[in-house]
Amino acid sequence: MKTMSYWRILIPTLGLLLLTACSSNGIAPKLTAQHPPSITQWAQYDATDYLAQAKAVQGPLIFDWQLLAAKAYIQNGQMGQGQQLLETLHLKAHSARQKAAWRLVSAYAAQLNHHPLQAIKWLQFPSDEQSLPKDYYKSAYQQLAQLYESQHQPINAANALIKLEPYLPQQQVNNNRHHIWQLLKPLSSFKLRSYEQPGQDMLNGYLELIAISNEPVKSPQQLLDRLNQWKQTYPNNPAANFIQGSLSKALQRSLYQPKKIAVLLPLSGHFAQSGQWVRDGLLAAYSDLDRGNVQLDFIDTNSQSMATIGHKITALNSDFIIGPLLKSNVREYAKLDLNKPWLALNNLDDVNADNNDRAKRYSLSLDPETEAVQAAIQMSNLGAIHPLLLVPDNDIGKRMADSFSLTWQKNHKDMPDITFYHGRNDLQNAVKRMLLTTQSAQRINRIKALLGQDLKTEVRSRRDSNSVYIVANNIDTKLIVPFISVTISPFAKPLQLFGSSRSHQEGVNNNELNGMSVTEMPWLLDKVSDNAQRFAKLWPHATDTDKSLYAIGYDAYKILPHLAQMRGFKDYHLQGLTGILSVTENGTIHRQLVWSSYQDGHLESVYEQ
Structure with a gap:
């Protein structure tokens, strides 16, 4: 996740700021303070300076100065001396504040010694410690978030950031919330909801909203309805700000409602079989999804030039184009100046399509x-x-x-x-x-x-x-x-x-692969839906490649009306045969595949991220 870069930049920068703040020439002034600075601050002096101060004071201040000395030892790489002093101070920590301060320094030492789990343990303040200095809580939650993130525990990291927010200056709050969103967004809806717990309203609000945003929906209006229901349950949660703007933009865009769709496929020649499977998928979706009086015109890209095809499209008065399938045909079609909404069945990464309005251009492919x-x-x-x-x-x-x-x-x-x-x-x-x-x-x-x-x-x-x-x-x-x-x-x-999906093959014994995880499109694992049973009955000997081509045809027709609203709205997902579909700002249709694990020779157990 990108969020790790947040800590790589933040932590060294904080340390540098604290150091440079000590003196303009980089040399700390002579230590003369009677009262020690907070243990959460960078130790600006040598341990010997702090120990000298400890000898000059009485009462609880002795402990504070000695703990600063232990931190200075640790900062300067004198880990043995620092740990020895910490062990001595452990027995002298009596008040809740002293115990918490000792825990902060011990966690710091454990982190530098590459013992993150021990550091996490030290940072778990007892629940009855409610009167500690605010910077203690801030330091503890910052360290916990970093440690949990390094241990690939995004839920715990997000929860630490949520608890950190009350201690942050206002100008840092939005970045903190964005960090929480980034941590949780990659997780599946199932996993997010599994971590919801009573009494954790703020965390539950984030988990539930991101779970909603990760789920396929039929329209932005459906997502808006779910968002309004969420607001009633979590009225004070700020997470809604992350999707409201994009949702409003999507709702302002009109659905595509074409009446005449030209479909460009190789229906003869070497790739005729591939084109026919895509055509069958389109026709199946056309039959399943009743969209009124829509006309599909299939045009063979193998038997005629692209210029001739362009004239046919104009003569047919087509108002939407699906295809071509082959990359060479996609390049040729891109040279035409038809200015019609277009869904290519191959990627457009290296295709010069400047003759086509970029806002009307989309691509769906089975790229590896x-x-x-x-x-x-x-x-x-x-x-x-x-x-x-x-x-x-x-x-x-x-x-x-x-x-x-x-x-x-x-x-x-x-x-x-x-x-x-x-x-x-x-x-x-x-x-x-x-x-x-x-x-x-x-x-x-x-x-x-x-x-x-x-x-x-x-x-x-x-x-x-x-x-x-x-x-x-x-x-x-x-x-x-x-x-x-x-x-x-x-x-x-x-x-x-x-x-990869290339490792998967149905109808054979795969016991050698038990325990191995693979990506696959949901359609190739589906045996129970009406569509899957119909396909198996009509084409019992179809290969996985045949089924994949059928699926891209089906999804092309299914997603077509929603393309404009989905474009750039990353939280609008549609369940397709080839994966969970979303559309990027440049019109590329992204397919989220499923991860499955071989058990007893078959891909039977689909697990959540």
Whole structure:
């Protein structure tokens, strides 16, 4: 999540401001104060200065100055001396304020020693401590939010930020609320609602509103109705401000209500079968969604030039265009100056479409990059460390690896480690290269050669990662998974395995993949809906590719009326066959896929993010 950058900037900046505020020339003036500064402030002096002050005072002030000395030791990297002094002071902390101050410094030390769970423990002030200085609460909640976020606990981090808000200056409140929203927005509605608890009205308000905003709706009006119901339950919660502006803009836009739709597909030639599956999906949606007297005109992009097609569209007086499907045809169509609303069935990233009004231009595609991006986000949310990628050495593999890496680097400093494999015969060696066992074996052989004798040794796999993302078809994936199992060191923790939809194939035994998580469009997992049962009856031998093409056709017709209102309104989602659909500001239709886990050889358990 992007929110980690918030802390990376904030914490060092706060420290720098406190240091530079001490003196214009960077040297702190001589310590002469009788009363110590707050323990939440940066220790400006050496520990010896604070200890000298402790000798010059009496009563509770001794404890305060000595605790500042402990903090100064810790700040300056003298951790042993700081911890020793903290242990001594633990027995001297009698009042609630002294105990809380000791906890703050102990949490600071634990955090610097890379013990975040211990730091979190120290920052849990007893519930009866209601009379502490305000800056104690502010410091504790700031540290807790940072620690929870570093431990991938967004609910707890958000709750700490909510508790922090009363102690912030007004100019920081909006940024704090935005941070809360960013933390919770990636979570599913199911997970958000599972954390709602009695007595937590402010947190519950955020959780419920974001759950509502993440759910598919039929129209902005339906979302507005849900928002009004939410306001009645949580009248004082400020979270509504995050969606009201965009919702008002969406409500002002008119629905597309075309009467004549031209559909451009390859209905002959090499890609005729692909075009026919898309056509069947469109016709199924046309039948299921009664939209009055709408005319669909299917035009073959294979048997005629795009200029001729443009004349046909004009002659038919079409008021909306769906297609083309093939990238080459999309580029040709983009050169036409028809100025009609247009939904391309391929991405427009590298298409020069300046002849078309950008506000009327949309795209829906089954591009593999979508899966890679969502895999990087999901693995990050689940605490992946330095992920390993095993991908084919071809165009799709390189595109998915690039998309994964770019997404990962938005929130992490490290680069994923990418290993390319060159066909099925290279899979075992590719796994060895990925896990660095080849290098381990080479080092062992060099040592044996140097010593001139045989040694009892064991090849070791790398231990700097806890997860692997695999891009491979079903057969290759069922070879890769056992290769990983036998290559990883016996004493190493098992790696979490993630895969793309290419790893999934229905109708075969997938026991080798048990425990592996994959992305998939909901339609390919659906066996119970009327649409799924009808499809299975009509086309019992259809492949997953056939079903995917049918789904993009179905979704193209389903989403069409809502495109203008959905555009740029990120909280307006529509449930489609290819995923949960939303539309970006540039007209790209985003598909949120589902994550599923293999159990007993089948993708039966769909789990929430």
